Amino acid sequence: MTTTKDPATDDLLWREDKPVRRPIGASLKELARYWWRQLTSMRTALILLFLLALASVPGSLLPQRNLSPSKVRQYFTEHPGIAPWLSRLGFFNVFSSPWYAAIYLLLFISLIGCLIPRISVYLRAVRAQPPKAPRRLSRFSDHLAGRTDRTVDAVLDDAAALLRKRRWRVVRRDGTLSAEKGYLQEAGNLVFHLSLLALLIALAVGKLNGYEASRIAVEGEGFCNTQMSYDSFTGGPLVDGSDLAPVCIDLKSFDTVYDADLTPARFVSKIDYSTSVGGRTSGATIESNDPLRVDGVRAYVTGHGYAPVFTITLPDGTVRTEQAPFLPVDQKTFASEGALKIDTGNAEKSLALQGFLAPTAQDSSNGIVSTDPRLINPEVALFVYQGYTGLDTGTPQSVYTLDQEVIDSGLLKKVDSVNLKPGASTVLADGTKIQLDSVVEWAAFQVSHDPGQVWVLVSSVVLLVSLMTTLLLRRRRLWVRVVDSGGSRSIEIGGLAHSGQHAFSEEFAAIGPRILGRAQPDDEESP
Incomplete structure (x- = not known):
């Protein structure tokens, strides 16, 4: 933290951050202090914030194992060359990877280490009085001078009343008046970074x-x-x-x-x-x-989507009602496909159904097609398989499709193919009866x-409110000096803004003449 002085005087006007040079031949303690200052600088916090946003991009573009393991496996199949390298770098578990956590932690430390001393400096500045008037106000770009017959106290009293009405903080000293405004700019800046820190903490707690x-x-x-x-x-x-x-x-x-x-x-x-x-x-x-x-x-x-409901009567008289959600393959007509695996008690003679559902069916040369997404004339084109489904192995299987390798190996054999409407049924060679009872809807809940x-x-x-406060407000200072030169008094006014000098010049042009007594009264207050 270093100080900035007015180029026209030796008076301290602003205090601001400056980069610290790396000490050459420094001790371990000095090096640690140097790197701590680098880590807790606002520039480093902004860099880390940018890196955090950049590191989040792969998590949005690539499938993540904790959300879509099937899509990760599909990515490995489609990109066998680059996928293993992305996996080693943790791009399929971005938000739980060590390097992402390291950026997040460093950003926390940087923001906390940056904010604590700045808050302390700001609190001291709020309690401090505006600085005394510099010796040469004429060197400021915003400067006015004139003479008046009013007394010194009358001029300073009128100036103080005017500035206080415009929400300036005013201090009178011997023949001078110091005024300051815009402390909310730094407060908005601090609140912005505190809310950013709170936002990161809330995200971490939620995660x-x-x-x-x-x-x-x-x-x-x-x-x-x-x-x-x-x-x-x-x-x-x-x-x-x-x-x-x-x-x-x-x-x-x-x-x-x-x-x-x-x-x-x-x-x-x-x-x-x-x-x-x-x-x-x-x-x-x-x-x-x-x-x-x-x-x-x-x-x-x-x-x-839609789910057909089947009643299955086994040869021994056992009756079972099963339903299976079918996944839409055409969002326009909601034609859907799905599968159903049934354990009959004999692992070698299990039952498997694979079908195509048309909510509003119409015959075509290639079978049935759907012409409407609404459930008007439902019909299911069904393929029936018997054999070994692998349900007893405990290996995870898709509930929406049958394993084509099992079918190709002959463990599952197709024994029937039929189109069924609600109420229709088919009977297999072993006496198993399959009836389509109805078609209902399903909903996916998250x-x-x-x-x-x-x-x-x-x-x-x-964060947004404090950011607007920081951008719209500006910190500025104004001084008035009155000198009694016998018979009349000379008035000198100077002003300086920490930023937005052009906007301050307009404000100064509205205040200065009124202090000199050369302008008509104006009740309008500055923003």
Whole structure:
């Protein structure tokens, strides 16, 4: 921290940061002090902030293992050359990588080490009085001089009243007046950096203690906020899954409202929810920009589709009802594909279904096609397989497709292919009956919890307000000297702005003549 003096005088006018040169042949203590000053300088904080933003780019462009492990595997398949190198550098786990954490930690240290001394300096400056008038006010670019018949006290009293009305801080000394304004600029600057620090802390708290989970629920199906209930669950390092908010959700119905050109206009999910298992339920509606918010948990609906419901009667008379969400392959017509694997009790004679669903079916030369996304005339083109599905191995499998390698190996053999409408059925050679009961809708829920979300919002608002304060306000000083030269008094006025000198010149031009007594009274206050 060094001082800046007025070029026309030896008087101290501003105090400002200057880079410290690296000492040559310095001791270990001096070197440590030098590097600490470098780390805690505002320039280093800005560089680290830029590096943090730059380091976040790969996390947005590349799939992340904690969010989309399947997409990471697909990236390795599509880019076998560069993917291993990106993995070694941690680009598939950016936000939990050591180098990202190091940048984050250094930014924290830099901001804290930079702000503490600046706050101390600012508090001392706020309590300090404006500096005394320099010896030669005529050397300032904003300067006025004149003579008056008023007494010294009358001139200074009038000047002090005028400046105080315009919210200047004024101090009178022997024959002089010192005024200062614009301390909020530095306060805005400090609050800006404090809110930036609070924003980073809130983001870190949310990342460490928050979680995101997803679950597909069919109409009439429900789930609770437990880790085992979700299709995928990603939690922060401090989340163990045992202290999640006790929220249960039942999907009663899902409706899509279409425009005249069959473009989806609204997605309406009607649910029942409770805040305890078996507790009292309440109704709610989730729409695109209107999630369910309860006990710090937010539940969004991020997708939807159709799920055929089958009744399967095994040869021994066992009846089972199964449903499988089918994934849309055409967003315009919502033609969908999916699969269903059924354990019949005999691993070698399990049942597997793979199908194509047309919400509004129409026959074509290549089979059925869908002509409308609405559920008007549903039909399923079904391929039925029997054999070994591998469900007893415990190896994770896709619930939306059958393993083509298992089919190619002959472990699963196709035994039937049929088109079914609701109510229609087919009977296999061994007596197994498969009936399509209905087609219902499913909704994809995303459940998230971020304890730092409110503080992120508050910090962001304060950050913007303080930034505008810093940019719009400017710190400036003004001095008035009155000298009694016998019979009349000479008045000299000088002013200096720390920044925005042109804007201050306009303000000075409005104040100076009034102090000299050469302008008409003006009640308008400066901003």
